[in-house]
Amino acid sequence: MTPIITRPGGGARSETVRIRRATARDAKRLTRLVRTSRAYEGPYAAMVAGYRVGPDYIETHQVFAAIEPGTDRLLGFYSLILAPPELDLMFVADDAQGLGIGRLLIGHLRDEAQRAGLPGVRIVSHPPAEGFYRSVGARRTGTLAANPPAVMWDRPELVLPIA
Secondary structure (H helix, E strand, C coil), rough: CCEEEEECCEEEECCCEEECCCCHHHHHHHHHHHHHHHHHHHHHHHHCCCCCCHHHHHHHCCEEECCCCCCCCEEEEEEEEEECEEEEEEEEEEHHHHCHHHHHHHHHHHHHHCCCCCCCEEEEHHHHHHHHHHHHHEEEEEEEEEEECCCCCCEEEEEEEEC
8 A cells, every 4th residue: 555645835746655663763743643643632642741651561562653665754653562462652744644554554553463373452542532443443342440540531452364
């Protein structure tokens, strides 16, 4: 899949987005992407207000970043925990949503999970993102109850089959 990247004043062009392993140097940009996500405005804002993606997290987990062609602009990222298998984080920059970046990241996640021999990956979804995960093949398996004060709402629990 080749997402369509639109540049200001330049129209849309089909280019290959590069996905690479995130490094400790990416920590501030990943944190900024999480904290400024419009998906976490309003009642969800408290959950990401103080969130930090630190260098230690990046070195411990399988964190991959989608980078705009010809630049080093971060379009999105995901974090895969291998044991037990879980998609821990996935964010797409607000101005890159709708361009296929999320689907590209899920495809990459599937490849990584398959290489690791995982049969499926658990996803505890932000409620508004459930439709996206279902559209890429995840199946709802239940609901994770709210856990105040960290999380004030119930969250859909899904599994993304890999095999």
